[in-house]
Every structure is written in C-alpha cells, then in structure tokens.
Amino acid sequence: MKIVVCVKQVPDMESKFVVVDNKKIDEAQIAFKMNDFDEFAVEAALQIKEKMGGEVIIVSAGPERVVKDIRQAFAMGADWGIHIKDPEIDAGDSTVIASAIHKAIEKIGDADLVLTGVMSEDNQFTLTGVMLSHLMDIPHGTNIVKLEVADEKSITVNRELEGGLNEVIEMSLPAVLSIQSGLNQPRYPTLPGIMKAKKKRLDVMTAADLGLSEVGAAGSKTEFIKMFVPVSEHKAEIIEGDAKTAAAALVNKLKNEAKVI
Amino acid sequence: MGKILVIAEHRDGKLSDGTKELCKVAKEMAEMSGNTAAAAVFSADDAIAKEVSKYIPEVLSGVDAKLAQYTADGYSQAAKSVIEAGDVAGVVISHGYDGVDFAAQVAMSIGAGIVSGINKVEFSDGKFVFTRNIYNGKLQEQRSVKTDKFVVTVEKGAWDKEAAGSEGTITSVDVAVGDVRTTVKEVIETTKGAVDISQAKLIVAGGRGTKDAEKYQATVVALAQKLKGEYGASRAVVDAGWTDHARQIGQSGKTVAPDLYIGLGLSGAIQHVAGMKGAKCIVAVNKDPEAPIFNIATYGIVGDLFEVVPAMIEALDS
Numbered sequence: 323m324k325i326v327v328c329v330k331q332v333p334d335m336e337s338k339f340v341v342v343d344n345k346k347i348d349e350a351q352i353a354f355k356m357n358d359f360d361e362f363a364v365e366a367a368l369q370i371k372e373k374m375g376g377e378v379i380i381v382s383a384g385p386e387r388v389v390k391d392i393r394q395a396f397a398m399g400a401d402w403g404i405h406i407k408d409p410e411i412d413a414g415d416s417t418v419i420a421s422a423i424h425k426a427i428e429k430i431g432d433a434d435l436v437l438t439g440v441m442s443e444d445n446q447f448t449l450t451g452v453m454l455s456h457l458m459d460i461p462h463g464t465n466i467v468k469l470e471v472a473d474e475k476s477i478t479v480n481r482e483l484e485g486g487l488n489e490v491i492e493m494s495l496p497a498v499l500s501i502q503s504g505l506n507q508p509r510y511p512t513l514p515g516i517m518k519a520k521k522k523r524l525d526v527m528t529a530a531d532l533g534l535s536e537v538g539a540a541g542s543k544t545e546f547i548k549m550f551v552p553v554s555e556h557k558a559e560i561i562e563g564d565a566k567t568a569a570a571a572l573v574n575k576l577k578n579e580a581k582v583i
Numbered sequence: 584m585g586k587i588l589v590i591a592e593h594r595d596g597k598l599s600d601g602t603k604e605l606c607k608v609a610k611e612m613a614e615m616s617g618n619t620a621a622a623a624v625f626s627a628d629d630a631i632a633k634e635v636s637k638y639i640p641e642v643l644s645g646v647d648a649k650l651a652q653y654t655a656d657g658y659s660q661a662a663k664s665v666i667e668a669g670d671v672a673g674v675v676i677s678h679g680y681d682g683v684d685f686a687a688q689v690a691m692s693i694g695a696g697i698v699s700g701i702n703k704v705e706f707s708d709g710k711f712v713f714t715r716n717i718y719n720g721k722l723q724e725q726r727s728v729k730t731d732k733f734v735v736t737v738e739k740g741a742w743d744k745e746a747a748g749s750e751g752t753i754t755s756v757d758v759a760v761g762d763v764r765t766t767v768k769e770v771i772e773t774t775k776g777a778v779d780i781s782q783a784k785l786i787v788a789g790g791r792g793t794k795d796a797e798k799y800q801a802t803v804v805a806l807a808q809k810l811k812g813e814y815g816a817s818r819a820v821v822d823a824g825w826t827d828h829a830r831q832i833g834q835s836g837k838t839v840a841p842d843l844y845i846g847l848g849l850s851g852a853i854q855h856v857a858g859m860k861g862a863k864c865i866v867a868v869n870k871d872p873e874a875p876i877f878n879i880a881t882y883g884i885v886g887d888l889f890e891v892v893p894a895m896i897e898a899l900d901s
C-alpha cells in the first residue's frame with residue numbers, strides 16, 4: 323500500500339495570539355507543532371503499513387519552519403515526503419492548497435490511500451480532504467474513527483455521527499479519509515527514529531515544479547477580509563487572588579450567590 | 584434575485600434541529616440581500632419535505648431511491664442538479680457530520696467558493712460577509728466568496744431555530760443521482776449500556792490540562808466525589824484513555840445541562856461547548872486568561888488547577 327498523509331504545522335493553541343493589522347498573527351509569540359488530528363492520521367498510516375507493507379509519504383505545505391514537523395512524522399516512521407514550499411500557495415485559500423496537494427500526489431503516483439486530519443486547528447476549514455477527493459475523482463470519508471483495510475481494493479471505515487453513533491461504510495480504493503482524533507494512540511518517535519529521520523528524502527516543490535499556474539489570490543475562490551479578537555457579550559466574573567483565596571471565594575459564591583452547592 | 588437554498592439534514596425520518604437553524608439563516612440572508620429563502624430535501628419520499636415546509640416558504644423535493652440514506656455522492660449530485668436547474672444564489676448547509684462530509688464536494692462540483700463554520704453574516708456592497716471562528720475560537724475572521732454562487736456551512740447553535748408555521752409549497756424536482764461510491768453497512772451505537780451523565784445535576788469535567796490519568800482522578804474525580812456529582816471529560820481526555828467515552832461531553836459525546844458545571848483545564852472548544860452550554864452555572868479553572876471557556880463561564884479562576892482544586896476541596900471541608 324502506498325499511503326499519503328497530509329500534515330499541517332499549526333500554532334500551539336495555548337500560545338499568545340497577537341493580531342497584526344487585522345491581517346495575520348504575530349509569529350514571534352507562537353510555538354508551532356503538528357496539527358493534532360494529523361498525528362492520528364500519521365499513526366493510522368503507519369499501522370496499515372505495518373500490517374500490509376508499503377510506504378508512507380508525507381505531504382506538507384508551508385514555509386521553512388514546517389520541516390520540523392515533517393521530520394517529526396519521519397521520526398515516527400514515515401518513509402519520505404514532499405514539502406510544498408511557495409509563499410504564493412500559502413497565500414491561497416483551501417482550493418489552492420487542495421490543488422497543490424493534488425499535484426504533489428500526482429507526482430508521487432499510484433497512491434492507494436490519502437489521509438488528512440479532520441481539520442486544522444488554526445483555520446478550522448474542514449474542507450481540504452473532501453476537496454482533494456473531488457480533484458482526484460475518488461471516494462472519501464470524513465471524521466473517521468475506525469478503519470480496516472482488508473485488501474488493496476477496498477476499505478471499511480467508521481464515520482463518526484452525533485450522539486455516539488458511528489456509520490460503518492465501505493468504499494473502493496484509492497480513497498481519501500479525514501481522520502478524527504482518538505482512533506489510535508500516536509506513537510512517540512524513538513531515538514533511532516529521530517536519527518534516521520534526518521536522512522530521509524524530502525523533496526521541495528514550488529507551484530512551478532507542481533505545474534500549478536493559478537495560486538495566491540488568483541486561484542482562490544474566497545477572499546480573506548480580516549481577523550480579530552472576538553468581542554464576547556459575556557465575560558466570566560474572574561475571581562482574583564492566590565489559589566487559596568480564590569478557591570475559598572469561589573466556594574462561597576457557589577454556596578451563597580449561585581446557590582448550586 | 585435568486586434562492587438562498589438550504590439543504591435539509593435528516594436521519595431515520597427525523598429532521599435535524601440544525602436544519603431549523605438553517606431556515607432561520609436563509610430567511611435572514613434572503614431579507615438582507617433581496618433574495619428568497621428555499622430548501623431542498625433529498626429523500627426516498629416526501630415526508631421530510633412536508634415537515635421542512637413548515638419552516639421555510641418554498642421546498643424543492645428531490646426523491647430518489649438512492650437518497651433513502653445520506654451519502655456524500657448522493658447528496659452532492661442531487662444538490663448539483665437542483666442548483667443548476669434553478670436560480671440559486673447560494674447554498675446553506677449545516678456544519679455537522681453530514682454537512683462537512685459533502686459541502687465541499689458541492690462547492691467544487693459547481694465551481695463555487697465555500698466558507699465553512701460561519702456564525703454571523705452581513706451584507707455589504709452587494710456581497711455577503713461571513714464571520715467564522717479560527718484558532719480554536721481565540722480569534723475570528725471575515726471572509727467572502729469571489730464566485731457568482733456561494734456555499735456556506737453554518738456553525739450549530741449560532742442561530743436560533745426557526746419556529747414552525749403552516750405548511751408551505753412543495754415542488755418536486757428531478758435529481759440526477761448516478762454512481763454512489765460508498766456503501767452504508769450499518770449504524771452502530773458506541774456507548775450503549777455505559778454510564779449516563781446526561782441527567783446529572785452537578786458535573787466536574789476535566790480537559791487535557793489535567794495532564795494524565797492519575798492526575799485526572801486526583802483532581803476531577805476527587806472534586807466530583809466531594810461535591811456528590813458526576814465527572815466528565817473533554818474529547819482530548821477520552822482520546823488519551825484517561826476515562827470512558829460515555830463521559831465525554833460535546834458534539835460527539837453527551838449533551839448535559841446540570842445546575843453546576845465545573846471545567847478544569849479544558850479550553851472550551853466549540854465542539855465541547857455544544858454539549859454543556861445549557862448548564863445553569865459554569866465555573867472555569869484555566870491558566871490561560873484567553874481560553875474561550877471564559878467567554879461562557881459564570882465564574883472563572885485564572886490559575887493552575889493543581890493548586891486551585893486542592894484549595895477548593897479544603898474550602899469545602901471547612
């Protein structure tokens with residue numbers, strides 16, 4: 323099996339977010355990491371490879387800093403990867419990103435399975451996987467919480483639904499699956515894994531290398547207007563003081579003001 | 584003039600609440616832009632179409648045996664044929680499990696721009712401006728589409744449900760559904776027979792910030808026991824295996840509405856909040872003053888839960 327995993331680097335959501343000119347976040351304050359959902363996707367791919375043989379290929383778009391997390395996936399056990407490195411692609415919307423990944427997958431050739439995370443924690447679009455399946459003209463499943471590959475022709479997966487329900491669906495391969503958190507326990511890289519990761523093949527490709535002519539704003543079907551810190555109509559009453567003082571004041575309020583304990 | 588077209592969401596003969604919210608959104612958008620609001624219902628008969636017509640003036644009913652059950656291929660092909668047959672200005676889909684499964688396929692197949700998870704819409708200079716959450720709700724962005732038609736998915740609970748009126752007009756439409764590449768085998772329940780926290784009056788819930796299974800026990804479970812309530816968790820905790828799936832609160836877990844909900848070391852992601860925003864009194868303990876949970880909490884303590892929780896237990900003892 324040839325499995326492609328799409329990996330995105332995102333800010334750690336506990337970072338301090340400062341918006342510059344309503345256009346972007348100040349990266350100086352941000353620690354970056356692999357998108358949580360993608361870690362589950364990498365692990366899922368590695369488990370299929372262990373069972374069926376084959377290779378796991380990472381595709382990731384972004385600036386130089388994303389190499390850290392591509393190598394992280396290599397250290398977990400992925401074989402090689404493509405780094406789509408072009409500011410004009412990064413400036414595009416999900417249509418542009420999906421098109422670029424599609425071209426990269428064509429370069430890889432003969433993929434049996436493409437895995438993405440359900441969404442990226444930064445943009446939260448939840449679109450790329452489905453767009454990719456449309457461009458590749460193959461079936462897809464989203465929010466996958468269980469998958470079983472019986473052979474190289476078809477796959478059975480559980481698609482998560484509301485209220486603890488799962489829909490069990492079958493589709494032929496190749497297919498695109500967007501992976502939901504919790505379907506496995508992503509492994510930690512081992513020290514030998516980290517050493518090997520440094521030497522694994524990583525091809526760098528631009529829009530021109532991929533044969534993609536419409537990138538940036540020209541290739542986008544949506545227009546970003548601005549970003550901002552949301553103004554909430556409601557804010558919690560923050561109880562001040564050291565832990566002891568605040569805890570005692572809180573217990574007092576719950577007893578005498580809210581009357582809930 | 585064109586239609587702002589809702590695609591109805593239903594399962595097992597039951598219309599989703601999300602669809603009633605979509606009807607509200609579509610009417611609001613139609614009014615601000617001088618369009619009309621309509622809904623398309625895809626099914627194997629027109630029972631659901633009748634139901635939907637109580638919420639929106641015009642319903643297009645696409646009936647086909649292949650639409651008896653939701654599939655991404657079935658829905659996106661049906662949507663494409665309805666959009667191409669009529670004067671549709673844009674399509675409004677729920678940002679739920681089915682919606683995110685097929686909305687992008689509809690957008691791609693009609694060449695339209697898509698904006699997902701919107702929670703606010705304005706109309707200015709002849710176009711819609713959509714607001715949506717980014718960075719786990721710490722920030723928001725505004726986005727519009729550049730194409731003639733648009734597709735949006737709508738965040739659940741961002742709009743109220745439209746109230747039912749009398750039945751409106753239903754027009755049957757041809758839907759061309761060809762090849763459906765996925766086969767639904769069955770729908771299974773994953774938390775059957777497990778503990779049910781949905782009726783609890785007091786819940787202490789823990790998130791990733793509780794660090795590991797032992798510390799989750801020592802803080803979340805201990806405080807819940809002290810207060811004689813139930814304990815619950817965010818998805819991150821359940822994924823890590825620190826407690827059972829039946830205790831997960833949120834979109835993919837339980838919906839709870841206790842008198843008191845205490846959230847420890849969880850950020851308040853929208854999918855979690857979806858399951859607990861009905862709580863009467865919400866307490867949040869989080870070391871990050873910008874965590875979104877503080878936007879819905881009644882009381883908050885900005886601090887380390889490993890200091891605050893023992894101090895709370897002590898205060899409860901005295």
Ligand SMILES: Cc1cc2nc3c(=O)[nH]c(=O)nc-3n(C[C@H](O)[C@H](O)[C@H](O)COP(=O)(O)OP(=O)(O)OC[C@H]3O[C@@H](n4cnc5c(N)ncnc54)[C@H](O)[C@@H]3O)c2cc1C
Binds near residue numbers: 790836855870
């Ligand atoms: C389709 C879909 C469905 C989902 N369904 C659900 C669902 O049903 N339920 C659900 O919960 N999630 C759900 N999620 C996941 C959701 O998006 C979040 O990833 C998840 O809720 C995060 O869990 P968390 O708040 O525990 O972790 P995080 O977001 O990582 O937050 C941890 C918090 O702990 C704080 N913290 C850390 N250490 C301390 C300390 N010592 N003291 C105090 N605070 C501390 C941090 O500041 C941070 O705010 C779903 C996601 C998707 C895509």
